[in-house]
Amino acid sequence: MSSHSHGTQLARIHGSRWLPYMLVLPGVVYLLVFQGIPLLQEMRLSVSNTSLLNPSRFNFIGVANFSRLLRDPNFFNSIQVTAIYVAGCVIGTIGLGLFAALLMDREFTGRSFVRSLIIIPWAAPPVAIALVFRWMLNGQYGIVNRGLEPLGLMPAEGLWLDNPSLALITVLAITIWQLFPFTAVVILASLQSVPKELKEAAQIDGAGLWAQFHAVTWPVIRPTVALLALLMTIWSIRRFELIWLLTQGGPVGSTNTLVIDLYRRGFIINKLGEAAAVGMVGMAVSVLVTIAYFAVANRATRAEKMR
Amino acid sequence: MTRSEFISHAALVIIFVLAGLAIFPFYWMFVTATTSDANMFAASPQLVPSLSQLGIFAQIFEEGAVKTWLANSFIIAAGTTVLTLALAIPLGYAFARFPFWGKAGVGIGLLVTQMLPEAVLVVPLFSIFSPLGLLNSYAGLILANTAFTLPVITWILKNAFDTVPVEIEEAAVLDGCTGINALVRVVLPVIMPSVAASAVIAFFHGWNEYVFALTFITNDTLKPASVGLAGFIGEISTPIQSVMAVGVVYTLPAVALYLLMQRFIVSGMAAGSVKG
Amino acid sequence: MASVILNGVRKTFGAVNVIPGIDLEIESGEFVALVGPSGCGKSTLLRMIAGLEEVSGGEVWIEGRKVNDVSPKDRNIAMVFQSYALYPQMTVAENMSFNLRLAKKPKAEIRERVAEAARMLDLEALLDRKPGQLSGGQRQRVAMGRAIVRSPKVFLFDEPLSNLDAKLRVAMRAEIKQLHQKVKTTSVYVTHDQIEAMTLADRLVVLNKGHVEQQGSPLDLYNRPANLFVAGFIGSPAMNFLEARAARGDGHLRAQLADGNALELDPALGVADGQEIIIGLRPELINNDAGEAVCGEVIMIEPMGAQTLVYFSYGGKTVTAIVDGEHRVAVGETFRSGIERRRIHVFDRASGMRRDPE
Numbered sequence: 027m028s029s030h031s032h033g034t035q036l037a038r039i040h041g042s043r044w045l046p047y048m049l050v051l052p053g054v055v056y057l058l059v060f061q062g063i064p065l066l067q068e069m070r071l072s073v074s075n076t077s078l079l080n081p082s083r084f085n086f087i088g089v090a091n092f093s094r095l096l097r098d099p100n101f102f103n104s105i106q107v108t109a110i111y112v113a114g115c116v117i118g119t120i121g122l123g124l125f126a127a128l129l130m131d132r133e134f135t136g137r138s139f140v141r142s143l144i145i146i147p148w149a150a151p152p153v154a155i156a157l158v159f160r161w162m163l164n165g166q167y168g169i170v171n172r173g174l175e176p177l178g179l180m181p182a183e184g185l186w187l188d189n190p191s192l193a194l195i196t197v198l199a200i201t202i203w204q205l206f207p208f209t210a211v212v213i214l215a216s217l218q219s220v221p222k223e224l225k226e227a228a229q230i231d232g233a234g235l236w237a238q239f240h241a242v243t244w245p246v247i248r249p250t251v252a253l254l255a256l257l258m259t260i261w262s263i264r265r266f267e268l269i270w271l272l273t274q275g276g277p278v279g280s281t282n283t284l285v286i287d288l289y290r291r292g293f294i295i296n297k298l299g300e301a302a303a304v305g306m307v308g309m310a311v312s313v314l315v316t317i318a319y320f321a322v323a324n325r326a327t328r329a330e331k332m333r
Numbered sequence: 334m335t336r337s338e339f340i341s342h343a344a345l346v347i348i349f350v351l352a353g354l355a356i357f358p359f360y361w362m363f364v365t366a367t368t369s370d371a372n373m374f375a376a377s378p379q380l381v382p383s384l385s386q387l388g389i390f391a392q393i394f395e396e397g398a399v400k401t402w403l404a405n406s407f408i409i410a411a412g413t414t415v416l417t418l419a420l421a422i423p424l425g426y427a428f429a430r431f432p433f434w435g436k437a438g439v440g441i442g443l444l445v446t447q448m449l450p451e452a453v454l455v456v457p458l459f460s461i462f463s464p465l466g467l468l469n470s471y472a473g474l475i476l477a478n479t480a481f482t483l484p485v486i487t488w489i490l491k492n493a494f495d496t497v498p499v500e501i502e503e504a505a506v507l508d509g510c511t512g513i514n515a516l517v518r519v520v521l522p523v524i525m526p527s528v529a530a531s532a533v534i535a536f537f538h539g540w541n542e543y544v545f546a547l548t549f550i551t552n553d554t555l556k557p558a559s560v561g562l563a564g565f566i567g568e569i570s571t572p573i574q575s576v577m578a579v580g581v582v583y584t585l586p587a588v589a590l591y592l593l594m595q596r597f598i599v600s601g602m603a604a605g606s607v608k609g
Numbered sequence: 610m611a612s613v614i615l616n617g618v619r620k621t622f623g624a625v626n627v628i629p630g631i632d633l634e635i636e637s638g639e640f641v642a643l644v645g646p647s648g649c650g651k652s653t654l655l656r657m658i659a660g661l662e663e664v665s666g667g668e669v670w671i672e673g674r675k676v677n678d679v680s681p682k683d684r685n686i687a688m689v690f691q692s693y694a695l696y697p698q699m700t701v702a703e704n705m706s707f708n709l710r711l712a713k714k715p716k717a718e719i720r721e722r723v724a725e726a727a728r729m730l731d732l733e734a735l736l737d738r739k740p741g742q743l744s745g746g747q748r749q750r751v752a753m754g755r756a757i758v759r760s761p762k763v764f765l766f767d768e769p770l771s772n773l774d775a776k777l778r779v780a781m782r783a784e785i786k787q788l789h790q791k792v793k794t795t796s797v798y799v800t801h802d803q804i805e806a807m808t809l810a811d812r813l814v815v816l817n818k819g820h821v822e823q824q825g826s827p828l829d830l831y832n833r834p835a836n837l838f839v840a841g842f843i844g845s846p847a848m849n850f851l852e853a854r855a856a857r858g859d860g861h862l863r864a865q866l867a868d869g870n871a872l873e874l875d876p877a878l879g880v881a882d883g884q885e886i887i888i889g890l891r892p893e894l895i896n897n898d899a900g901e902a903v904c905g906e907v908i909m910i911e912p913m914g915a916q917t918l919v920y921f922s923y924g925g926k927t928v929t930a931i932v933d934g935e936h937r938v939a940v941g942e943t944f945r946s947g948i949e950r951r952r953i954h955v956f957d958r959a960s961g962m963r964r965d966p967e
Contacts, residue, residue, distance in 0.1 A: 045512060046431035053424035053483065054439055060480035061446045064457035071456065081460050129348045132341070142592055143352040146359060149591035151541040153559045154584040157566060158362045161573065169361060172378050207355060235340070264450040267543045271563055285452045293548075298456050305453035312448040500694035503661050504755075508708040509682040522698040 071302035078296035091303035101304070103279050104287040108263065108308075111198060111283055115262040116255050118202035123209025124251065128239075130210070131217045141211070148207040156271030159200050163187055187273050190280045197272055197281050201265070209254050216250040217243065249323075256319045263312050284308040359584065366390070366578040373573065389578045399579055401554060402561035405471070406540050406583075409557055412475035413539030414532050417482045421531065424483075425490030426516055430499075443484040451481060451544045459548060469552045477545045482535045489534070493527035494520065530597035537587050558583045612637040612672060612795040613658060613763055619666035620653050620819075627653055628819040630667065640789050640796045642810035644803055645842070650819040651799045652767055658797060659688050659765050672762050684763075687756035691768040693748045695740040701751050702727075702736040705758045726757045729788070746777045753785070757792065766798040770805060782808060803843050807831070815839050837961040840889050840954060846931070849890045851924035852958065857882035864888050864955070867925030872901050877966035878955055886964070888924070889954030895930035900947035903928070907944045919944055 075087050095101040130141060147155070162168050165184035174180045181189060186196045220243050228238045266285045269275070275282035275290055282290070284304055292301030364379065367386035372379040393399050427433065428440070458477055459468070467473030497520055505519040521528065543559040550556055562583055565576045591598060613635040620628040628650045635641050643651040656662035658669060660681035669676050676684050695704050702723055709719045727733045730750045740748055749769060756764055769785075770778045786809055789796055800806050806813050807827040814824040815838070822842075823835040834840035840848050853864035853872070862876040864886060872888060880886060895903050905923035912918075912934065919930045921944040930946060938944060955964045 046427045046433040049423035049427035049431075050433060050439065053420040053487065054442075056420055057442060057446060057480065057483060060458070060476060061449065061454070062442075064454045064461060065449065067457035067460065068453055081456075081463075126348065126351055129344045129351075132344070134341075134345055134348075140348055140352045142595060144355045145591065145595055146588055147355050149537070149588045150359070150584050151537075151559060151587055153541070153543055153563050154362070154580045155358070157562060157576065157580050158358045160566060161365065161577065162358060162361055167374060167378075169378060203354070203358075260448050264448070264452075266450060266452045271543075271566055285450045288450075289452050289455075289544075292456055301456065302453075305450070308450060309448065309453065313445065316444070316448065498692055498694060500690045500692050501696060503659075503681075504688070504690060504694040505696070505707075506661070507659065507681050507686070507688050508755075509711040510707075511680070511682070519696055523696075525698070 068302045068305055071298055072306045074299045074302075076298045078292060078298055081298060087299070091300050094300065095303055095307070100279060100282070101287070104282050104284050104304075107194065107279070107281060108283045110194060111201075111281075112259055112262040114195075114198040115201055115205065116258045118198065119205045119209045119258050120251060120254055122202060122206040123213055123254070126206065126210040127213035127217055128243075130214055141214075145207045145211055147204045150204070152204075152267040153271060155200065155204055156268055160187065160272065163196065188277055190277045193273050193277060193280045197269055200272065201262070201268060204268070205258065205261075209258070212254060213247060213250060216247045220246045249326075252319070252323065256316065259315050260312050263308055263315075284311075359581075359588070362577045362580050362584070366574050366581055368574060370572070370574075386574070389574055390582065393575055393578045393582065398553075398561065399558075399582070402556055402558040403582070405555055406557040406559065408471050409474050409478070409542070409546075410536045410539030412471060413478040413482060413542075414535040416475055416479045417486050417535040418528065418532060420479070421483055421486040421490055422516075422521070422528070424487045426494050426520070428487065428491040429494030430502075443487055446480070446484045449481075451542075454480075455544055455548050458545070462549065468549050469555055471555070473549050474542070474545055474557075475539070477549070478539045478542050479535075482538045486531045486535055489527060489531050490524070493524040497523050526597045530594050533590050533594045533598060537591070540587055611635060611670075612639070613797065614670035615654075615658075615667065616670065617667035618654070618657060618664055618669060620650070620657060620662065621665045626819070631819075631821060633814065633821070633824075635795060635797065637795055638793045640798065640809060640811045642798045642800060642806035642813050643816055644800055644806040644813055645816035645822075647801055648818075649816040651801075651816050654816070655688075655765050655767055655797060655799045658763070659686055660684050661688075685761050686763045686765055687759045687761040688765040688767065689752045689756050689769045691771055693740070693752040693772075695748060695751055695755075697740050700737050700739055701732060701743070701754075704740065704751055705755045707755070708759050722758050722760075723754075726754045729757065729791070730754045730784075745773050746781060749773065749781055750784070753788065757788075760794075762795065764794050764796040766796065766800075768800055769798075771800070771802070778805075785809060804845060807843070813843075815842060817842075833963065833965075834889075834954065835963050837887060837889075837956050840956070840963075844891055844893075846892050846918065846929050848954070849892060849895075849926070849928045851888040851890070851926055851928070853886050853888050853924070855880045855882060855884040855886050866923075868923070870924055872903075872953065873950060874953060874955060875950060875966055878964050879967040880955060880957075880964050885958040887956040887958050887961075889956060890928065890948055891952065891954075892918070892929040893931045894952045895928070895946050895948050896932060897947050897949050898945075900949040901953065902945070902947045903930075904943055904945045907938055907940050907942050910938055910940060 070084070072091055073086055073088060074084050075090070076084060126144065130137065130144075162170050163186040165171065165186075165188070168184075170186070171180050171184045175184075181192055183189075185192070187193050189196075224242045225238060228242050233241060263283075264285065265283070266289065269281055269283060269286055270289065273281040275286035285308060288301045288304040288308065291297050291304060364382045365373075366389055367382040367384070368379045369383065369386055372383075428436070454477075462468050462473045462477075467476065501523070502515055502520060505515040510518055540557075541559060542557075543563060546557050546560045547563070550560065558579075562576075562579055565571055565579070611634045613633075615631055615633040617630050617632060618628065619626075619630050631654065643654060645651050653662055657664050658671070660676065660679065664677055671684055671686065696707065699707065705723050705726060706719050709722065723736070724733075727736055730753060732747075732750055732754055735743065735747060735751070740751065743751065749772075752769070766785075770781050773781060782805060789809075798806070798809060807830075810827065812824060813827055813830055815822040815830065817838050823830060823839045830839060830843050834843060834848075837850070841850070851864075851866055853866050855874075856863045856865050856871075857876075857880075860876055862874040862878060862880060864872040864874055866872065866888070874880070890903065903923055905921040905928065907919060907921045908927055909920040910917055911920075915934045916931050917934055917936060917938065919932055919938050920927050921930070922928070930944070932938065932946070956962060957964060
């Protein structure tokens with residue numbers, strides 16, 4: 027029996043064929059009003075030269091915003107920064123998360139306690155995180171420099187977030203610190219679905235740790251890791267608060283991701299049209315990544331079925 | 334020590350180091366808040382909290398602003414939670430149970446909205462809210478926040494509804510419960526843990542949210558704690574102890590509730606956002 | 610008066626015709642089992658009686674009322690689900706009383722009816738537990754209790770025992786039977802297990818591919834299966850089927866088997882000379898030295914204690930027989946036995962239909 031007929035039946039025995047529509051309508055209307063319409067308006071803005079100083083004036087200028095972006099070195103800088111930031115986030119959170127998950131996937135005293143501690147950064151508000159890291163990385167009194175100074179590892183003038191060559195890597199480290207707990211716990215959950223007998227069979231076959239991971243563990247967790255990679259990509263492209271509060275995109279544009287660039291153009295330079303154009307580029311990248319992901323995932327499932 | 338013993342000991346050490354790194358900044362926030370002025374700039378930093386300085390947490394509440402910020406954050410977060418659940422429960426239920434025209438379209442819509450950066454929608458939402466008088470209001474922030482929590486929570490709840498056998502609902506129908514009644518009396522109680530987890534996730538989205546609050550709220554009496562606290566960044570007139578104390582007070586409820594609900598939240602997030 | 614009447618009931622899912630049309634009358638107080646292999650439409654039929662599944666055509670009558678458009682809760686029926694479908698957040702007592710509470714029955718009456726059902730099913734000590742704290746058998750009893758409390762006109766059972774282990778299944782089978790003897794409510798019971806159906810029901814309805822192959826009392830179906838499907842479905846181990854050709858002469862009727870053996874049949878059977886037929890031999894009836902000889906080389910034996918299954922070659926096939934456990938047989942020996950002539954089933958090979966003496 028198909029689930030389709032089952033669902034229709036359920037709607038009927040609940041007394042109305044319109045029930046699903048009554049359930050869906052409020053949420054759909056809500057999303058249309060507060061996501062759909064603003065998105066359309068943002069698209070419209072991207073072909074105008076509307077300014078924050080006069081936000082209701084609409085003046086159609088075609089693709090001028092986009093062609094200006096193509097000639098703008100700052101824009102290419104943001105693309106580059108975004109690419110490094112996203113790649114760093116994905117590799118860092120998944121690498122560290124996988125590592126931590128594998129370490130926690132064994133019985134030891136205090137395991138659930140450790141797991142609770144590790145999840146904390148993910149639960150904390152970005153504003154608080156930005157605040158405390160800025161304090162810890164304070165050039166003069168920050169605990170990081172105070173710890174590193176005696177070891178001779180302090181960067182020039184003790185600058186981290188205000189250092190053009192270190193700011194991006196520092197922001198990246200803080201982001202990974204906040205997000206790896208999430209990937210670790212999700213991967214840990216999927217590790218627990220690896221059949222124990224399979225690991226034992228591999229051990230009896232003489233497989234070492236790496237061979238066990240490669241032959242038994244990885245095939246089970248691979249879909250989860252792939253989905254996490256997609257999620258980390260989309261979240262990194264979207265991330266605003268943490269970066270904005272840590273560096274505001276500086277110094278000299280070294281942490282100026284697309285979303286930060288968009289906010290700067292809109293609210294600091296007052297050019298809403300240009301900001302919207304940057305937003306469209308960001309959106310397009312997210313959507314393309316997702317489509318690519320699902321295309322690959324579908325091909326993988328099909329290949330799986332063929333076997 | 335054999336090789337495998339060595340590996341498992343090393344693993345244990347690494348895992349405790351990772352856990353230490355994860356909580357150190359929060360510990361440091363607390364230590365800083367309770368450091369006296371004299372110790373703050375001493376040659377060697379104070380590394381443990383001094384309990385004699387705990388009065389700082391009472392002090393920060395004496396000033397009206399902090400209380401107002403936290404109260405505002407609470408109202409915005411609670412409103413976001415209620416509105417999100419009110420919309421996401423029926424939506425998730427319909428997605429789990431019924432076929433309907435346009436289901437695939439709505440599903441794609443829910444997926445795409447998860448990709449929209451808040452920063453992209455700040456401007457258009459600003460221009461929509463402005464004529465409606467929703468700027469400088471709790472309602473405006475609640476409406477904006479819910480637009481971003483709704484897709485995720487809908488998926489979490491859809492996956493939870495999927496785990497409830499249809500037979501239970503059929504039994505309820507035979508017992509005389511139809512439509513919304515079966516949902517409320519029989520199905521929802523079964524997935525209460527997921528609903529609670531969703532509520533916590535929505536609450537802290539509202540509690541943590543910054544961009545909309547920064548842009549839509551100019552009236553100081555309506556500022557939530559995220560904006561209030563961010564105002565301290567780069568500002569030097571407020572003592573760092575007070576700033577960190579506010580940070581602790583602002584972080585604590587989020588972390589505490591997450592820890593209480595972690596089992597449900599993690600599985601919910603994993604199922605909801607990952608599978609979604 | 611008939612309690613449940615199905616009148617040309619049809620069910621289609623999209624283009625798939627699951628049930629092309631079924632007529633069935635179930636008497637008041639009768640226990641009817643709908644039995645058949647998975648996918649035969651038995652569960653769908655039950656769900657249509659319950660109102661959980663829409664009827665694509667035809668009529669469903671319950672207690673003299675046409676219920677095609679009556680909602681499930683108003684059909685005066687109760688259903689026991691395969692998965693029990695207990696409400697996990699409610700206690701046993703709350704599960705059992707949910708319907709009465711929804712119907713806003715007086716509290717005292719609810720309490721009394723729950724207590725009575727609990728007494729009947731030995732659930733009194735469990736009333737405050739949640740389903741999660743119960744064993745499979747206990748959950749099963751609660752599911753039945755929930756049905757009894759309503760005192761419905763018709764009980765519907767959808768494979769209620771298939772989630773239990775073999776031992777518990779036998780025990781619960783007995784409980785259901787006793788319960789029915791006590792309350793005498795019309796019952797429709799769906800199962801794929803023919804033994805369950807035989808032991809429980811007054812009448813079996815054998816379904817295959819959405820139509821009724823045969824209906825009747827358990828012994829009727831066992832002794833006179835109408836066709837090859839029923840013959841193969843009822844009885845365990847299953848009936849042996851041997852292909853043969855009928856040969857008439859001198860007032861005798863013989864079945865010529867593939868391996869050259871022949872079986873003497875009742876000459877009164879409606880079978881023509883040269884007709885292609887199928888011979889059906891029940892394993893448990895190949896035990897009569899006086900009857901028609903059935904002999905062959907033993908291929909395998911399965912001792913089960915009281916009885917032994919003997920597999921031997923006969924008629925070009927491997928034939929199963931059940932002999933007494935004391936009977937010594939060894940692989941490679943010739944197994945010598947026989948079957949009473951009147952116990953031999955004969956079917957037309959082309960149509961699969963039973964042939965009786967004319």
